Amino acid sequence: MTTSASAPSETRVRRALRSSALRALAALLFVLLIGVLFNADGAFFQWSTHRDMLRHISVFGILACGMTLVIITAGIDLAVGSVLGFTAVLFALLSLQLGWSPWVVVPAVLGAGTACGLASGTLVARFRLQPFIATLAMMVFARGLAKWISGGRKISSAFQAPDGAFQYREVPGLFRAINSKLFGGNIAVVTLIFVVCVLAAWIILARLRTGRHIMAVGGNEEAARLSGVPVGRTKLIAYGFSGLLCAVAGICQAAQEQQGDPEAGATYELTAIAIVVIGGTNLMGGRGGIGLTLIGAMTIGYLEKILSINAVGEATRLMLTGLIIVGAVLFQRVRK
């Protein structure tokens, strides 16, 4: 850490940059500036562009909220994409194929997702598996579950009538409700669900004792343990919450696709991690916050949206995204 005195104005800038939130915001503003410059003939200035960006990023953002808690405990959850796939299939199966009431289906699916998270958490907290290994195993296992309960097929409302013809049942109202837009078509319901998840994660992290435990465990597990923090339970809660949000995301995904795809969510874990990291939450644990993740989600969302409205090809888009992730993370480290 440098202690050398510098010009007052410079120190103010430096101090501002030392705040993770401001640095994350700076990265977001930078991306927005790119959007202003490459606005695709004004498309960037239309609300529908922003609405669609928010809608598109919501599922990833929901996953990133749970991921944030896990990463702050100095862990990682690689299983979020697979658990999303599993819960999306389960949701489609129970409501589209079996026609259960949403009042039963939603709690059941949320419970299933939470159970997956708790299983990962148990492996980490009780059996002391490295989070990477434990959740890698869960990632593979949950994908298998998704394929098993779906028979490897996409689960839609189609069914085969006795005469062999395919017919479609009416899609339940819940699917249409989640996939709709409110306020004159200006806000997608999934975006509102994302906002609720952000709020829930924020409450846990900033307002509940558990959140403080999460910060302490990630910052120094031994000091936390000796201070009476229930380390195992804290990790269990973080992974369990991540699993719960996977199920929320799985429901949203299934509703948007009007089906349960056993392949849904593949590689989503990587986007979720990228969102958390670009926001500035430290992968070593102990530092970070949900506000950062919200900013990170917008940064990634806008980045992809700007590239797509400018009709940048997928190959270039992926390469640019990779570069920007590196740039953002290096930028976060400037203070050291």
Add this chain to the structure above:
Amino acid sequence: MDELRMSRIGKSFGGGPVLKDVTWELRPGEVHVLAGENGAGKTTLIKILAGVYTQYEGTIEIDSRAVRFRSPQDAARLGISAIHQDTSLVLSMNVVDNIFLGRELPARGGGADFGAERRRARDILARLGLDVSLTEPLGSFPVSVRQMIEIAKALAFEAQVLVMDEPTSALNDMETARLFEIVDGLRAAGKTIVFISHRLEEIYRLADRITVLRDGRNVVTAAASDLPADRLVTAMVGREIGQHFPVRKAAPGRTLFEVRDLFVPDPSGVKAWAVEDAGFDLRAGEILGFAGLQGSGKSELFRGLFGALSSPVRGRVVLDGQAFVPRSPAASISRGLALLTNDRKVSGLVLGLSVARNVTLASLPAFSPRGWLREGREREAAAAGVRDFDIRVRSIDQEAGTLSGGNQQKLVFAKWLATGPNVLLLDEPTIGVDIGAKLEIYRMMNRWTSEGKGILLITSELPELLAMSDRILVMHRGRILTSLDRAEATQESVVRAALGKVGHA
């Protein structure tokens, strides 16, 4: 090599001199014991000898030729090898590869000549009388064997001078005896062995000559036969107790904490007891000091009593008149116990969290009824803690890691006192803090005992132990060997007991 001479060696860290004008010489075929208290400068001196520290005053001469090592490899080339515990070994690699690590025997056409390495390794191990599989990864051997491999490595490098820094601290009696035989053999072969130990019986078993460092100076170098144990101990601790300790008036009250027949499992997972059959009483208002060497079980005793070890302790404990089973830190805290560990950065503070959040970390339930944080109350308490303990901060939202060592230590104290403890287990409470902060800590300890709290104290600084303790229990190899009253405890009597000698010489 005939003689190695270090002349007028001086070394400072951050302005504080650690070595002052030290001169000593090493002869072939001798075991030269380097003795002194913790912090006397022994480790610094041998790190200069082994090429670890390259910035120092004074000269090193080998056979009257001045040399200056730029790295440990440099020192090794000139025949000086330091044997650390495990540090230069790769546990996942096998015995041969470890011995030749960094100096592989070259094969024609590049690469290493594994056949030749194997033959040399077998040869050296035979000389050491060590019969181990050459292809097993080193991690599968006990610490004692690894230490032998370190010695083998030094021999493979053709070392003339072998430095062993407390090599027996991790060995049992049999392994120690084996090591001594090897040292005898090396001496007979004309090697020089620099041996650091705190244990008197080892010193006199091995030493040809002894050099004593105290406060960074060479107090005496003499043949072992000319320096009997009592003179050695006096030479080691000979400094007077400073006047910087506040006067301690003890008025012990009712019994607060009773420990009987306590066995504490070894935290490293070895099937052994780190503490055996310990028993003592702590009264309200009393400071009970614990003395003993590294590895005597003091810290394990504290951790065991606090419920901080993964496996449970065995024995009977009565706290405040009620039976107490050390189960978990949380349970111990709620019963009024506090454990200040001996490493604030590793186990005391969450350095990335703010000062305020560290203050309340151990008393969080009080600030979060039904799980909801009351940040207003929390910040008030944190501000009060910062004020009471005179912690110098810019803001209570400052990260704990940005504080100085003394302020960090006071922050740990603030954290524990916020839990309202009755019994404080203090493991090295003044480690790495300056005199001013030490003084404040002593005054606080006196204040707490006058309020009726009881304190168990571990400190490796003898003057501190003698000045602050009302009674001193001396531990040796996991057992409480003896109990000394404040009146009868002297530096000599404590050191003698810690070295395993009971009674008066």
